[in-house]
Amino acid sequence: MTSSFESLEEAIADEHFPGVDLALRRGRHLSLDDGTAYQYLIDALDHLEPFYRRFGCELVHPSDGYFYLLPSGDRLDRRRLSTGEMLIGQTLALMYLDPAALQYAGVVERQTLLQRLQGMLGAETLVRILDPRRRKKFNERIFAEIIRNKVAEALRRLAELGFIDTLDGGRLRLRPSLMRFVEPVRGSKDCSAALERLVASGEIDLDDADLNADPGVDPSDPEAEDEAPEDEPETSA
Amino acid sequence: MSSDANRLISALVRDSVQLDLKTLDLCFLAGLYLRSKRSVDSLEEDTLIDLFEQVCEVVEPDTERPRVRATYTIQRLRDQRLLARVDGSGIIRPGDYSLTRLATSIVEFFFDDERLTRESLSLLTGTLRSHLTEILAAVKHADTEQAWQEKVAAPLQVTVGDLVGGIERRQRGLDARQEEVQREIADLLQADWFGAVDRSQALLDTTTETLRELNEVLLRDTHHLLALLQDIQSEASKADQTVPEEAAQRLIEHIDRIGAWGRERQRAWSDYYQYVHRYLRDVVRLDPDRALSQRLRDLIMNRPSPRFRLFVASTPSIRLLRPVESRVERPAVMRPRMEREVSPDLVDPDSELDIDVSVKALVEASLSEGAETLAEITERVLAELPAHKHYIAAGRVADALAGIASVRSGRERPWRAVMPDLELEDWDLSKERALGQAPRPASPRVPRPEPEPEPERAPKR
Numbered sequence: 258m259t260s261s262f263e264s265l266e267e268a269i270a271d272e273h274f275p276g277v278d279l280a281l282r283r284g285r286h287l288s289l290d291d292g293t294a295y296q297y298l299i300d301a302l303d304h305l306e307p308f309y310r311r312f313g314c315e316l317v318h319p320s321d322g323y324f325y326l327l328p329s330g331d332r333l334d335r336r337r338l339s340t341g342e343m344l345i346g347q348t349l350a351l352m353y354l355d356p357a358a359l360q361y362a363g364v365v366e367r368q369t370l371l372q373r374l375q376g377m378l379g380a381e382t383l384v385r386i387l388d389p390r391r392r393k394k395f396n397e398r399i400f401a402e403i404i405r406n407k408v409a410e411a412l413r414r415l416a417e418l419g420f421i422d423t424l425d426g427g428r429l430r431l432r433p434s435l436m437r438f439v440e441p442v443r444g445s446k447d448c449s450a451a452l453e454r455l456v457a458s459g460e461i462d463l464d465d466a467d468l469n470a471d472p473g474v475d476p477s478d479p480e481a482e483d484e485a486p487e488d489e490p491e492t493s494a
Numbered sequence: 495m496s497s498d499a500n501r502l503i504s505a506l507v508r509d510s511v512q513l514d515l516k517t518l519d520l521c522f523l524a525g526l527y528l529r530s531k532r533s534v535d536s537l538e539e540d541t542l543i544d545l546f547e548q549v550c551e552v553v554e555p556d557t558e559r560p561r562v563r564a565t566y567t568i569q570r571l572r573d574q575r576l577l578a579r580v581d582g583s584g585i586i587r588p589g590d591y592s593l594t595r596l597a598t599s600i601v602e603f604f605f606d607d608e609r610l611t612r613e614s615l616s617l618l619t620g621t622l623r624s625h626l627t628e629i630l631a632a633v634k635h636a637d638t639e640q641a642w643q644e645k646v647a648a649p650l651q652v653t654v655g656d657l658v659g660g661i662e663r664r665q666r667g668l669d670a671r672q673e674e675v676q677r678e679i680a681d682l683l684q685a686d687w688f689g690a691v692d693r694s695q696a697l698l699d700t701t702t703e704t705l706r707e708l709n710e711v712l713l714r715d716t717h718h719l720l721a722l723l724q725d726i727q728s729e730a731s732k733a734d735q736t737v738p739e740e741a742a743q744r745l746i747e748h749i750d751r752i753g754a755w756g757r758e759r760q761r762a763w764s765d766y767y768q769y770v771h772r773y774l775r776d777v778v779r780l781d782p783d784r785a786l787s788q789r790l791r792d793l794i795m796n797r798p799s800p801r802f803r804l805f806v807a808s809t810p811s812i813r814l815l816r817p818v819e820s821r822v823e824r825p826a827v828m829r830p831r832m833e834r835e836v837s838p839d840l841v842d843p844d845s846e847l848d849i850d851v852s853v854k855a856l857v858e859a860s861l862s863e864g865a866e867t868l869a870e871i872t873e874r875v876l877a878e879l880p881a882h883k884h885y886i887a888a889g890r891v892a893d894a895l896a897g898i899a900s901v902r903s904g905r906e907r908p909w910r911a912v913m914p915d916l917e918l919e920d921w922d923l924s925k926e927r928a929l930g931q932a933p934r935p936a937s938p939r940v941p942r943p944e945p946e947p948e949p950e951r952a953p954k955r
Binding site for chain 2: 279281282283284289314320321322325326327328333334335336337338339340343344346347348350351353354355356357359360361362363377378418433436437438439441442443448452455456459460461462463464
């Protein structure tokens with residue numbers, strides 16, 4: 258036992274527990290940037306891991322230095338991130354890996370994110386990914402506005418989940434939990450094996466039905482099929 | 495903004511102050527700075543031109559006619575108050591020049607030799623302490639106004655003030671150096687990735703060590719400096735010497751700022767250190783070939799590749815029930831029910847005709863009985879009719895009377911009460927009471943009785 262708490266009762270009685278527990282259950286990723294909450298989790302890990310296992314979920318602590326709760330049973334709800342959230346999260350992870358972000362200790366401009374997205378995918382593809390139902394002709398001004406809105410919405414949700422912090426003046430602080438988006442490509446081998454492993458562990462869900470489809474549209478994605486709101490959380494028990 | 499700041503900015507605007515320096519100008523100034531450090535003598539014009547030519551050869555070797563360009567450059571630097579002529583000989587002979595304080599500051603900024611180090615800080619704080627100790631000793635023997643001014647106030651304002659200013663200036667130099675280190679680490683990793691880990695780590699450690707040492711010196715010495723200054727201030731206060739007291743107060747605030755700077759930089763650097771350290775450990779060391787970024791970029795750009803989505807916990811907030819309370823019946827917002835469309839009243843047309851006939855008959859009867867005014871006739875007629883028809887009948891009495899008899903009316907017709915709730919403007923009948931058509935005077939105005947919603951004037955037929 259490395260815990261500074263003698264028992265689960267003591268760990269739960271700590272003043273940090275209610276806030277940390279609620280944050281984890283809402284999908285938040287807690288890292289060093291969360292200060293004493295992260296330190297509490299380190300101290301109470303030995304007791305909290307079996308505690309959360311009884312709820313059918315895993316308290317995950319990767320070596321990158323963050324915690325999150327991963328429900329696998331039916332006792333706690335979970336949801337898949339939307340296509341837009343995934344794209345923005347992956348791009349932010351790419352920025353996190355870039356040494357250019359080091360100069361300002363991982364603080365980047367929102368504008369830099371938009372420039373990088375446009376540089377990699379182009380406005381038209383971006384709109385097809387972020388707003389799959391849109392079929393209208395390309396209009397630069399309208400498309401730019403759609404992209405800005407969708408990116409802002411995705412950033413808001415990623416901030417709620419503890420992947421980034423939003424600062425004043427449109428700046429974003431990148432947090433180590435962004436490394437979750439990198440997991441499938443971490444190994445040097447083909448990433449399909451890594452994907453299978455992650456699917457088996459309940460970390461991710463595959464959209465493999467669209468392999469031969471339009472690259473921008475996800476046929477298995479309910480967002481693309483009906484009139485449901487695009488970013489409606491897809492929860493499953 | 496304070497009034498001092500406003501005044502300064504206004505003066506700068508009024509004088510249209512601006513600096514326009516190109517790389518060649520800066521290099522020329524740097525050359526002059528180094529030359530003037532070797533000798534205290536002023537710089538002769540020929541020396542300036544020779545030096546400019548040498549700088550030109552290094553910076554812009556293709557420059558044509560450098561001597562001509564030197565003349566213009568010297569003039570431009572003089573216009574910008576970077577170079578001053580110090581000989582005062584005018585056109586009699588070529589001038590002597592020296593760098594101004596502005597030019598010296600600019601060059602010193604680029605030489606960066608005013609960075610705060612443990613040695614420079616220790617030296618400065620040591621000198622400061624000895625000066626303050628001397629001033630404190632002088633305070634105890636100061637018994638005249640002049641002694642306070644010369645031995646206390648002036649050294650505090652000039653010597654001690656300059657030393658404290660020197661520490662602050664070096665702090666700014668260290669700030670710039672820190673920023674440079676941060677950029678350097680990013681550039682090193684960008685260029686050499688795994689090969690730059692050790693150099694980056696060394697840079698981090700050096701700066702961390704420098705900051706730690708500086709903070710130690712600051713923590714140790716600021717305490718002593720503040721104690722000495724407070725003693726001086728207290729003595730000045732007892733002797734009722736406001737100038738040295740205020741000077742000591744300003745220096746106390748200055749020293750406090752220096753201490754706060756040290757704590758703040760230590761904290762900020764600590765955050766940065768942790769971030770970079772984590773990056774080196776988790777990103778660079780685990781991915782020595784820098785393949786991770788490339789694979790992730792490929793994954794993002796190659797959209798048909800297997801796409802995945804992360805699962806996250808999504809438990810809604812705990813539902814808190816409200817305290818139980820009896821059900822409150824809220825009345826619906828509505829108007830009382832009523833029939834909005836009212837059917838028109840049915841009126842017998844003969845009754846209207848009857849009233850005309852009876853009013854005319856009654857008027858004629860009143861006339862025959864000798865009534866001589868409209869009021870008198872109206873009163874007699876209304877007395878014969880039911881109350882609800884009085885208002886209508888009043889107008890018809892006047893109409894019938896005008897048709898039967900000749901009436902007169904003064905410019906100002908008097909109001910006469912006919913009944914308790916009815917008044918009218920009276921007419922007199924002419925003496926002859928001629929029957930037949932007579933010129934119609936204006937209809938009498940009858941005040942509106944309370945219960946009847948009718949216009950002010952008596953209705954006409």
